[in-house]
Amino acid sequence: MDQIASSRTFLQAKLQASVSDPAAKFCSENVSPYLASILEELMSPVTGGFQGVRLLLEGEINTLCLGFPEGAGQEGLNQALGQMCQASLEECYQKVEVLTEQLQELRHRFKFSNSVRLIHCTQIDMQQVSSNQNQIKFIYIALRTSA
Incomplete structure (x- = not known):
C-alpha cells in the first residue's frame, strides 16, 4: 500500500514538473495580457x-x-x-x-x-x-x- 502511495506521489510530482512550466508560460503569454x-x-x-x-x-x-x-x-x-x-x-x-x-x-x-x-x-x-x-x-x- 505504501508503494502505491509513493508511486502516486512520484508520478504526480513528475507530471506537475513537466506540465507546470509550459502551462504557466502559455498563460502568461497568451491569456494574461x-x-x-x-x-x-x-x-x-x-x-x-x-x-x-x-x-x-x-x-x-x-x-x-x-x-x-x-x-x-x-x-x-x-x-x-x-x-x-x-x-x-x-x-x-x-x-x-x-x-x-x-x-x-x-x-x-x-x-x-x-x-x-x-x-x-x-x-x-x-x-x-x-x-x-x-x-x-x-x-x-x-x-x-x-x-
Whole structure:
C-alpha cells in the first residue's frame, strides 16, 4: 500500500514538473495580457444593463413618491399598488444580450463556452434587483400609510 502511495506521489510530482512550466508560460503569454481588455468588454454591457435597471426603478419610485397622497390610508395603498406596474426589464436585458456577439471571439480564441450562462445569470441578477426594489416600494407605501 505504501508503494502505491509513493508511486502516486512520484508520478504526480513528475507530471506537475513537466506540465507546470509550459502551462504557466502559455498563460502568461497568451491569456494574461488580454485579461484586462476581456473584463472591460464583458463589464461594459453588464454595467449598462444594471444602470438601465437602476434608472427604470428610480423613475418608478419617484413616480410613486410624487403620486401617492399623504395619509391616503389602506384604500390609497391598495389603489397605488394597483396602479404600480411591474417594470419592463426587456430593454435592460437587451443591453446584456449584446454579449452574445462580443463573446464569439472569446469562444474561438480561449474556448470560452459559457456565454449563454453568463448572460442568463446576469439577467437573473437584474430581475433580483428589480424584485428587491419592488419590496422597497411596498415598504415605503406601508410606512407612509401608517404615519
